[in-house]
Every structure is written in structure tokens, then in C-alpha cells.
Amino acid sequence: MLKIENLHASVDGTDILKGLSLSVKPGEVHAIMGPNGSGKSTLGHVLAGRPGYTVTAGSVSFLGQDLLALETEERARLGLFLAFQYPVEIPGVSNMEFLKAAVDAGREQRGEKPIDAVTFMKSARETCKVVDLDPAFLKRGVNEGFSGGEKKRNELLQMLLLQPRLGILDETDSGLDIDALQVVARGVNSMRSPERAFVLVTHYQRLLDFIEPDHVHVLAGGRIVRSGDKSLALELEARGYAWLEDAVA
């Protein structure tokens, strides 16, 4: 589904990713862990096509297409979803309008008509319950004045409504209490299917107690320095990252 080969990327002229390779198959859940500054978030941004993030070498294919040749919105319509670590506040644009525009974009891609407003409102309200977000937030500006936790739930809400093929969660667990963490985990677990894959970018093992990964990778110095199964996450929890960074150096 996703094949990253020897990816090099820089931000403002600084090389962050230095030869990252990763292969994700449908149905799999991958966890990418690593110390601060290792390039975890950069990976998500590069895949989503954020301006200012320049790919200097390597390739990424997603569902058989050259991902890097696509515009940000084309990637999303193809089924790539990045849950932002720091979702953007957009005052004046209602959350509901934003969500509907996003859902309609996906429908347009599939040759379907825009969803009618009433049906959509109903489904959005129901999904709010799933992510434990007050439906009143639908009328507010996008993420406007939302707490950190509410922003994360809003990301999850978007993912549930858009039903992407690949969900990349960029430190969605950071700053969440245990209840909110379980809400996120429930949402992701409910979406797991043989057709869909997830990449969980996280600093801590905690999230993986609730979402069981098939593969765990450690990112350090812009490359994956070790891969294993979920036991690797436990080992990292016990030993920290230093031993791996030392091994790389």
C-alpha cells in the first residue's frame, strides 16, 4: 500500500530524513517511535505534502501511484490521512462546513454526488458521540478555541468521517489523558480492516497498550534503525532510546 524507499527530506535547508525506507501493507498497523528530533513528525508532513518540506531523494508510492508527484488534496482523495500533531485553528470557517467539504471532496473523487446537508449533519453528530466530542463543536470555527484534547478528537472525527485507506497519526496521543487515549484507540481499532492500514507516530509506548501494532520501528537520525514486533516497544519503554542512538553513531 505504502512503499517508502531511501527517502531524504529537508526543512529550511536542514536535512531531517536521511534515507528512510518503510513498507506498509493493507491491514497492518505500524508504530514509529523515536526520540525527539529524530524526524518522526517530518515523515508525516512529507507524506501529506506540507509546504516547506522538500524531498531531496528517494521515492514514495501509495496504492501504486507516485505519491510525491501528487498535490496535497490529491493524496487525501486517494485515501491518505494525516492526523496533525498540532491541528490548525481556522476561525470563521465552521467545523461542519469544513467536514462536509472534505467528505464531498472524497465523494467527488469516487464519482458520487455531494452528500445532502441533513444526512451529513446526522452522521456528523453521531460520529461526535463516538469520539466523545460535544456536537456543539460542529458549529464552532475549525479547532477555534478547542483544548488540546478536543483538537485531537476533532482529528479523529475527521478520520472516521473520511474513512481513509491509510491513517497516519502524528503523536495523536501526546497530551491526552487516559480516557481520551482510549477514545482515540477505540476509534482507530473500530476502523481496522484488511483494506486499511495505520502508521502511529508516537514517543511513548502507552498508546500501543490500546492499539496493538504489527510492526514497531525506531527512527533515529532520520532513518529507521531498528524494526521488530510489539516487544520492541516494550524494550524501548524499559531501556529508553539512548542505546539505539549510540548504536547508530
Add this chain to the structure above:
Amino acid sequence: MPDFMQVSLDRAAASAPPWLQDYLRAGRQRWEASSLPTRKTEQWKYTGLQSLQPSYAPARHGAMVLADAGIELPRFGGFRLVFVNGRYAPEYSDQTLPQGVALVRFAAADADQAARIRSYLGDAVGREQPLFTALNDAALEEGVFLEIEAGVRLEQPVHIVWVSGNQAEAFSINQRLLVLCGAAGTASVIEHFVGARSEQQSFTNGVTELLVEAGATLNHYRLHQEEAAAVHIGRVQARLAAQATLNSFHLALGSVLKRVDLVVDHCGQGAHSEVNGIYLPHGNDHVDYHTCIEHRVPNCTSSETFRGIIGDEATAVFNGRIHIHRDAQKTNAQLSNRNLLTSTRAEINTKPELEIYADDVQCSHGATVAQLDEMSLHYLRSRGVSSSQAQVMLSFGFINEVIDTVRCESLREYLQGMLARRFARDPALAASLS
């Protein structure tokens, strides 16, 4: 002074009621003694008058079928009064006004009413006598006096529609509204300028005086939706007594020339004003808001927020003056003007102008010109929204924040729907959200 208004002024003088004649004469003297501003006139530095035609005929008066002219008037609840080419159109107006509210047309005023009008008319404008207000005085045949009696709390808005019609030649319309909101009264007045045909050449001079007496609250809305070839040079002049409040919202869709001067004069202690507005010129439009917030006495507050989106080759001017007089201690005055240019050829000239002579005041101002926020665009696009749609959504969001300050719910919904259509979005959703 060029005589491009000659015929209109002669007609006005011939048809104005006798008790107004000296007023017209004084206005005409001032007008004729002046010359038109040029680019060297500070107040007109960025707004030229080349769109004015060599001559304007007087507006024709007579029945007009609005539906035939493609004009659909919204209902905001409350009471609607329609004027076509400056003349009262009873067929489109509600006849019964609520208790405690009086509406007197200058042309129909009896002796007592005339005396009352004369005692207030020109009060708010004061001795400054700006040029185009002198012209308005000189052409004054049909004005409107709206009085809300002291203590009357009017829940529903009074919606005054100024329609400019069609005629073969370029024509001028003179409009005058005088509002007196009596002590401790509350009212909402919506002034709504609409036109019939986009290519119709016309020149409207609309002057509005708002007198807000002690402890009263007036919500004033002024919507300029005239069509592309319509020139409007207008003025809103408000005078606030002690503890009075003015909440004001302005909208200007573009046209070849729109110039509105807005003056809010805090004359009594504890007065408060909130003035917000949006302007959306595109094509070759030109919009100019000159605002001036006068603080003459202590303990008053004012806040002002104007936002503009300027597209294509349109130009806009925003000049926001705050004048805090020597005695106006403990004034709190805020001013913000933000602009979005959606084309490289669009232009905005924005200038905050502070004159502060008191030393114990809080005053803040800011003016920005920007493109759409890159990260917001990216966020929307990362959900599949196309780049062009994301731009539309963000542009709308930018002004929607200001529309949210409109207190009158039916008006707010109308504006959101109208602007949503203008921004080519999904009106069904906009409606379901409101």
C-alpha cells in the same frame, strides 16, 4: 464648482417644502463656494472622482415594479420602509409602525413636525460641513425622520430600503435619514441600498444622522449592495450622549466608486460604540471607508473592526482616525483593519490615524495586509479540499468573523447566505447551520 448637479439642485429648490428652503439655500451656497477635491486633498488622496459623470439628471419619481427590475427585498422581521429614487414607496412599505416609533417624511411634515426636524437636522454633522453633505443639504427635498421615543424598546428592526431605479440617462439621488433614539430607548435600524441594473449610471448621496440620547442603544446597519456602475458618496454621522451605545455594521460590495465617511462622536461620558464592517470590491471596483471616532469626554469606549477582501484589479481605501480630545481621560479605543488581497493587481491603502491629546487613555490600532494563511490552506487541502475551494472557504471565514458580530439574527443569516452565494459555496449547508 462644476455644475453637474445644477438641474437636480434647481428641481430640489423648486419642490422642497417652504420650511426647508433656507436650509437648501445654505447648503447650496456652501457647495457652490467649494471646489471638488483632488488627489492633493488629504481626505481624497486615494479616491478619485473621475467616475462622476459630466452631468446628472434628477431621478424620476413614479411607480416602479421592483420584481420587474429583478429586485427582491428580504424580510428581516419588523418594519420595512422602501424608498425608490429617494421617494417613499408606500406599496412596498409597512404602514403601521409600532407604538412609540414615529416616521415623518420631510415632504409630509406638519408645522410641529417640521419644527422638530429643523431642531435636530444637521446637529450630528455639526459645523464641519463636509462638501458632499453640503450637496446633500442643497438637494434636500425628501428626507426621513425616524424617532424612537424615550424609553421605548423596539425589539424588531426598522428596515429602510433605498432603491435606485432605472432611467435612460445618468441620474442622481439624494437621501437623508435622521434618527433620534430617545433616552433609554433601544432600536435597530437597517439601511439597505440596492440598485436595479448593473450598467445604470447613477450618483447617490446618502447622509444619515444618528442621535443617540442618554442611556439609549442604537444598532445601525448600513448595507451597500448597489450595482457596478452606481456611484455612492455618503456619510454616517453619529452623536452619542452619556451612557449611550451605538453598535454599527457596514457592508460594501464594490462598485465603480463607493465612499462612506463615518463619524462617531462620543459627546457624553460613559458612551460606547462598536463599529464593524466589511468591504468586498472586485473587478474594477473602488471602495473607500473613512472613519473617525471622536472622544470628547472622559470614560468612553470604542472598538472598530473593518476587514476587506480585495480581488481582481479592485482598489480599496480604509482610513481609520481616532481623535481623543484633551479632556477625554480614561478613554479606551481599539481599532483593527485587516485586508486580504486575492490578486496581485488588487490594491489597498490602509491608514490608522491617531490623534491623542489626553494622557490617561488606552488606545490600540492595527492594520494588516495579507494573503491567505499557508498553513490553514494546507490543513484544508490535506483533507481533500481543492486549493481553489480552500481559498474560498478561508476568504469567507475571514469576513464571517465580522458578520458574527451582527446582533440582528435575521440580518446575520441573510448576510451569511448572501455572501455564501457570492463566495459560491453551499447555501443549503449555510442555511442548516444558522
